[in-house]
Amino acid sequence: MKDEILEKIKSSGISGVRKVDLKKVFGKTCEGILEELKANEQIFIEKKGVAYFVWTSENYVQHVTQNDPKFKLMLNMFAGVNQSIAKVKAHADVLQEELERASRETGSKSDDFEGVFNSSLNESSTSIGWVPFDKIREKVCENQNLSKEKFYQMATNLIENHYDKYEISSGGQEGIVMRGLVHGYVRNI
Amino acid sequence: MYPYNLDFNPYPSSPTPTEKDAKILGGKRHKEAKAAILECIKELNRKVEGKTAENNDFRVITVVQDVGSGKTHLSLHVKSLKGRYNAECSYIDLSTISPKTISGLYDAILKGFDNEFFVQLREKFLNYLRENAEQGDNSAKKALDYSFVNKLTGMTIKEKTEEIIRGKQFVSLENLTAFLIHKFEYHESILIKNVISNSFDEVKNLETLIGMLSSISKLTHRFLGKVLVFEMDELDGNKDSIEFIKGVINAHLPASVLLLISTPSGYLEIQNTNPSVFDRLEKANYKIDLAGSNSKDELAEIVTEYIKHSDKDNKFGSQEQQELNEKIHVLYEEFTEFRNVRSVINILYQAMEKASQSDSKKIDESVIDEAIKQSYPGLRVRGSIMNIPISDFLAIRRNGNNSEKEIKSAVKSLTVFAQEMGSIQKLEKKNLLLDAVYQDNFGSKIGLAVIADELGIPDLEQISDMSKAAVVDKLVILTNKKIQTPYNATVVNMDKSKVVDLIYFNNKYNDKKLTEEDNERIELLAKTLSIV
Numbered sequence: 001m002k003d004e005i006l007e008k009i010k011s012s013g014i015s016g017v018r019k020v021d022l023k024k025v026f027g028k029t030c031e032g033i034l035e036e037l038k039a040n041e042q043i044f045i046e047k048k049g050v051a052y053f054v055w056t057s058e059n060y061v062q063h064v065t066q067n068d069p070k071f072k073l074m075l076n077m078f079a080g081v082n083q084s085i086a087k088v089k090a091h092a093d094v095l096q097e098e099l100e101r102a103s104r105e106t107g108s109k110s111d112d113f114e115g116v117f118n119s120s121l122n123e124s125s126t127s128i129g130w131v132p133f134d135k136i137r138e139k140v141c142e143n144q145n146l147s148k149e150k151f152y153q154m155a156t157n158l159i160e161n162h163y164d165k166y167e168i169s170s171g172g173q174e175g176i177v178m179r180g181l182v183h184g185y186v187r188n189i
Numbered sequence: 190m191y192p193y194n195l196d197f198n199p200y201p202s203s204p205t206p207t208e209k210d211a212k213i214l215g216g217k218r219h220k221e222a223k224a225a226i227l228e229c230i231k232e233l234n235r236k237v238e239g240k241t242a243e244n245n246d247f248r249v250i251t252v253v254q255d256v257g258s259g260k261t262h263l264s265l266h267v268k269s270l271k272g273r274y275n276a277e278c279s280y281i282d283l284s285t286i287s288p289k290t291i292s293g294l295y296d297a298i299l300k301g302f303d304n305e306f307f308v309q310l311r312e313k314f315l316n317y318l319r320e321n322a323e324q325g326d327n328s329a330k331k332a333l334d335y336s337f338v339n340k341l342t343g344m345t346i347k348e349k350t351e352e353i354i355r356g357k358q359f360v361s362l363e364n365l366t367a368f369l370i371h372k373f374e375y376h377e378s379i380l381i382k383n384v385i386s387n388s389f390d391e392v393k394n395l396e397t398l399i400g401m402l403s404s405i406s407k408l409t410h411r412f413l414g415k416v417l418v419f420e421m422d423e424l425d426g427n428k429d430s431i432e433f434i435k436g437v438i439n440a441h442l443p444a445s446v447l448l449l450i451s452t453p454s455g456y457l458e459i460q461n462t463n464p465s466v467f468d469r470l471e472k473a474n475y476k477i478d479l480a481g482s483n484s485k486d487e488l489a490e491i492v493t494e495y496i497k498h499s500d501k502d503n504k505f506g507s508q509e510q511q512e513l514n515e516k517i518h519v520l521y522e523e524f525t526e527f528r529n530v531r532s533v534i535n536i537l538y539q540a541m542e543k544a545s546q547s548d549s550k551k552i553d554e555s556v557i558d559e560a561i562k563q564s565y566p567g568l569r570v571r572g573s574i575m576n577i578p579i580s581d582f583l584a585i586r587r588n589g590n591n592s593e594k595e596i597k598s599a600v601k602s603l604t605v606f607a608q609e610m611g612s613i614q615k616l617e618k619k620n621l622l623l624d625a626v627y628q629d630n631f632g633s634k635i636g637l638a639v640i641a642d643e644l645g646i647p648d649l650e651q652i653s654d655m656s657k658a659a660v661v662d663k664l665v666i667l668t669n670k671k672i673q674t675p676y677n678a679t680v681v682n683m684d685k686s687k688v689v690d691l692i693y694f695n696n697k698y699n700d701k702k703l704t705e706e707d708n709e710r711i712e713l714l715a716k717t718l719s720i721v
Binding site: 126127128129130132160163164167168169170171172178179184185187189 | 253254255256452453454455456457460471476478480481483484522525526528532
């Protein structure tokens with residue numbers, strides 16, 4: 001019976017249906033079902049004059065939108081806010097995507113850097129394994145389109161993070177600075 | 190008294206090693222390098238044993254590694270072992286010779302030998318003269334200035350020789366020259382005269398220098414039965430040094446080992462300055478590579494070797510050794526300043542002194558902290574917001590991977606502290622997956638979750654459940670692992686320094702040791718973790 005009552009209320013549209021008319025159709029026992037539907041926020045009951053009218057929640061919103069100018073005004077404002085939020089959210093999504101893409105690119109560039117650095121190191125290696133940084137820098141910067149500063153920044157990070165893989169040695173005209181000393185030579189251990 | 194019941198500080202304090210310091214040699218790589226050098230000396234000894242040393246009995250060893258990695262120490266250590274391996278050794282620091290003239294180099298080589306070496310050689314030469322004199326060689330008698338009067342007074346040739354050895358009487362240099370001229374080569378004669386008279390002639394050209402070095406080698410082998418090791422430290426691209434080295438290598442000094450010590454920078458300088466010498470070095474009999482000589486395991490081994498050497502009462506057990514190793518490892522990982530032998534030994538020397546002053550039984554975090562403060566006053570823990578003292582840092586890092594429970598407890602304390610400061614308002618935590626729920630100053634409901642699983646692989650399902658179930662305006666995940674970012678959460682990566690800062694904060698918080706000046710730092714820490 002509950003579904004039938006709800007269907008009847010829904011079909012009444014934005015005008016709603018009088019409670020007394022529902023009682024006529026479904027009998028006095030429908031009072032309890034109406035209270036239950038109201039508690040579940042599925043219907044809305046409002047007193048108009050001496051009669052009680054019943055709407056579904058959706059229909060009631062439309063009803064007051066058409067008949068109450070204050071509510072209409074607030075709803076319009078709310079819709080505007082909603083649109084702004086949606087816009088902000090869309091913008092945030094774009095930013096998030098951009099950020100992830102940039103992060104992926106940085107990650108892959110960093111991975112590429114390590115690979116190119118290692119292959120340059122192996123290619124330039126002398127009999128004792130030590131290679132001047134400037135030789136590697138020339139190759140890597142050309143390959144990765146990096147500035148000299150960026151190269152040394154990335155090389156410092158690479159060596160700092162893998163100190164068990166590389167050895168550096170002081171001297172030379174350029175290189176990474178450790179303990180205040182220019183370390184111009186590097187090799188794989 | 191020093192830690193571990195030691196009677197003295199086992200670490201050297203000089204900025205560069207001395208012969209005395211170099212008696213102890215630790216570290217796997219350094220010991221392997223030492224074994225290679227000694228093997229070369231032994232092999233050469235076998236080759237020349239019982240015969241006259243020839244020009245092909247010459248070996249070249251190169252040792253190339255960065256400054257402060259223990260090359261000089263290794264060379265001096267080998268020199269200290271010379272007696273055991275039937276060798277004599279001259280250590281020359283080329284950087285101390287300026288200008289690098291031929292006579293300067295020759296003087297440095299002579300001074301590089303122990304005094305005892307020339308005393309032995311002199312005695313052998315004089316006894317050789319005696320033997321010849323006793324066998325009736327008149328020129329030998331004349332060289333010993335053994336006169337008719339000596340004979341009349343009953344003095345034997347042997348007694349006369351002993352008097353000369355003791356410096357009470359003297360040889361006749363004029364007659365000695367006459368004696369030597371028939372029995373020895375030109376440079377050998379000069380050397381013997383110089384050694385006997387204890388006065389060395391000045392050497393003015395490379396040819397003479399090579400001749401004299403060759404004579405020292407040959408006569409040392411003939412009279413003492415030993416091979417010579419010439420250790421040339423700080424070899425670089427200096428033209429005079431290189432010309433000299435080239436001459437020595439080309440001369441093939443008999444029964445000799447030439448040990449050349451350089452840095453990668455110096456070695457590559459030689460390549461650019463003189464490819465011919467570089468080629469000779471490339472063809473060295475032994476090319477000793479001290480790769481990994483500055484690794485953390487090597488440094489820890491070297492550090493413990495000094496204590497073990499002085500530990501007569503066996504107070505430095507395996508547990509003490511492990512504890513010290515852990516501290517060295519943390520110092521190594523966190524401070525680039527302590528990634529070479531020299532700087533670690535320096536800090537350990539200072540720490541030993543500090544420990545002795547404070548009657549500490551071991552090298553603990555606080556004495557290392559004090560030693561660092563004294564020797565490296567500006568040194569700070571990198572990236573630490575809490576300005577954590579090095580001693581606390583070492584203690585926390587030594588515990589290794591801080592457990593999830595410990596980190597969660599620290600985060601919880603931080604949220605409680607933030608509430609006390611009025612930055613957030615804690616709410617009832619209904620979701621078990623969240624570690625804290627609170628309202629920030631803007632009224633947003635924040636859910637905080639910590640993922641610091643020691644197993645290595647974070648539970649992605651757990652993160653997913655967390656984000657689905659979190660009925661909050663904003664979900665913040667604090668983690669020290671690499672995790673996928675859920676669409677509805679902010680992931681804050683906690684690096685090592687942040688975790689250490691958190692634990693340090695928590696320890697101080699629990700011990701009620703936070704001071705007012707900590708407030709600002711704690712707030713910054715909470716901000717970097719997106720808690721406030």
